[in-house]
Amino acid sequence: MPVRPSAARTSKQKTSPTPDAAARAARSAAPVYKRIVLKISGEGFCKPGGFGIEGETIGRIAEEVADVARLGIQVAVVVGGGNFLRGSTLAEKSRIHPASAHYMGMLATVINALALQEELETHKLITRVQSAINISAVCEPFIRRRCISHLEKGRVVILGAGTGRPFVTTDSAAALAAVELGADVLLKATKVDGVYSADPMKDKNAKRYTGLTYNQVINDRLKVMDVSAIDMCQQNGVPIIVFSLMKPGNMRRVVLGEHVGTTIDE
Ligand code: UDP
Helix, strand or coil, X not given: CCCCCCCCCCCCCCCCCCHHHHHHHHHHCCCCCCEEEEEXXXXXXXXXXXXXXXXXXHHHHHHHHHHHHCCCCEEEEEECCCCCCCHHHHHHCCCCCHHHHHHXXXXXXXXXXXXXXXXXXXXXXXXXXEECCCCCCCCEECCHHHHXXXXXXXXXXXXXXXCCCCCCCHHHHHHHHHHHCCCCEEEEEECCCCEECCCCCCCCCCCEECEEEHHHHHHCCCCCCCHHHHHHHHHHCCCEEEEECXXXXXXXXXXXXXXXXXXXXX
């Protein structure tokens, strides 16, 4: 089970380990998870406010993922596509049918997946890209059993094209993947360092939560992930950790059980 410290949590602590356990794990560099699904949004592919893929940013993120994979954890990465486009925004600003705009968003995630694959391979990792939309010239289709087999062989699997269906986001795809692949945790790497009571950019009194229950997130309409993604994790007992991509070393800290960002569970 994951090791998470409990100080200052606002939620019940049924699955929380002791701070001592977290500190011990961090010292011995022993990961507390066997298999993780890591959601990296499009923000992980370019500078803040930028567009497309920017080498330095993706290089740094890949280094962090490689660092985690080298600890012996099985890593499946779900990539977003917001650095290129989000279907709902494009549909609002154009005459493109929303469904087509969403498919375009899914294709954008495949571009990111291929970029991340190349970067990870510079770290001598063996990787596979699997796509929920068949694009056989560039990657494998998503096949659950094959994906698990890759993970068991120590390959990092990058999942592109979200769920393969329009009108949802890659957060839902990540929740689905975490459940399908039997991951111990869903790690959501984003530009903010956790879940806040309000937008910290707009409200200086916004408070960061260290721990929340699924119900708190849903009932208080906290902007973390799609409600369906939270619900999926709740129904299947997959904890979620939201943390900042921007701080180097964070990913490693999370998998070693240090308390980083916000943990969401029962
Ligand atoms: N998308 C979709 N179905 C999915 C996943 C993604 O239609 O299962 C589309 C949707 O338009 C979304 C876009 O792909 O806005 C890019 O994904 P997302 O917004 O999740 O990227 P992120 O915000 O994580 O960068």
